[in-house]
Amino acid sequence: MHYRLYSPRDFDSLYAIEEMCFEARFRFSRKYMRELVSHSNTVTWFAGKDGRMGGFAIAEWARGASGAIGYIQTIEVAPDRRKQGIGRELLRRIEDSARAASAEAIWLHVHAENAPAIRLYEANGYVREGREEDYYAPGHAALIYGKPLEPELAN
Numbered sequence: 001m002h003y004r005l006y007s008p009r010d011f012d013s014l015y016a017i018e019e020m021c022f023e024a025r026f027r028f029s030r031k032y033m034r035e036l037v038s039h040s041n042t043v044t045w046f047a048g049k050d051g052r053m054g055g056f057a058i059a060e061w062a063r064g065a066s067g068a069i070g071y072i073q074t075i076e077v078a079p080d081r082r083k084q085g086i087g088r089e090l091l092r093r094i095e096d097s098a099r100a101a102s103a104e105a106i107w108l109h110v111h112a113e114n115a116p117a118i119r120l121y122e123a124n125g126y127v128r129e130g131r132e133e134d135y136y137a138p139g140h141a142a143l144i145y146g147k148p149l150e151p152e153l154a155n
């Protein structure tokens, strides 16, 4: 598997993975996804092999009065590529990108019943900070997880 930053020609492969990972009512629309990946304060990492996309992850960051904070929009791995460490590597890369943009912490929403994603986050140092009822749809709560990001070590 190789990892690189997203480029606009990856969009159709990226959206095909979105369609494989989520049923229609929980998907980002094509329009929203296109806007998301083209923001200047967003990073999208791509995982691929043999010319095929295996997964991607999107994080963004915002600067506030008390410093910058990152937010994970999504991490998605094609069903036949799961359980090979791709999710963990994508997570590590978006954290590094957020840290490089001076983010001091990173947070996310995850569906309260998304056990594989919750395991991935908890295994990588994320701590549950809250719950938002009806976040995705009526009866579909989100859990909020966060993690402090240690500053980059100077060389």
Ligand SMILES: CC(C)(COP(=O)(O)OP(=O)(O)OC[C@H]1O[C@@H](n2cnc3c(N)ncnc32)[C@H](O)[C@@H]1OP(=O)(O)O)[C@@H](O)C(=O)NCCC(=O)NCCS
Residues within 6 Å of the ligand: 021, 074, 075, 076, 077, 078, 081, 082, 083, 084, 085, 086, 087, 088, 089, 109, 110, 111, 114, 116, 117, 119, 120, 123
């Ligand atoms: C959540 C998701 C991104 C995880 O991706 P992944 O590539 O399977 O993640 P990893 O391989 O890093 O880790 C998943 C599991 O595989 C195991 N694993 C990692 N490398 C492995 C290997 N070489 N051999 C066997 N198992 C391995 C991990 O230990 C982990 O086990 P666990 O789930 O029992 O804790 C993936 O399930 C997914 O795309 N889900 C649908 C989209 C989604 O819900 N995204 C989250 C949005 S918030």
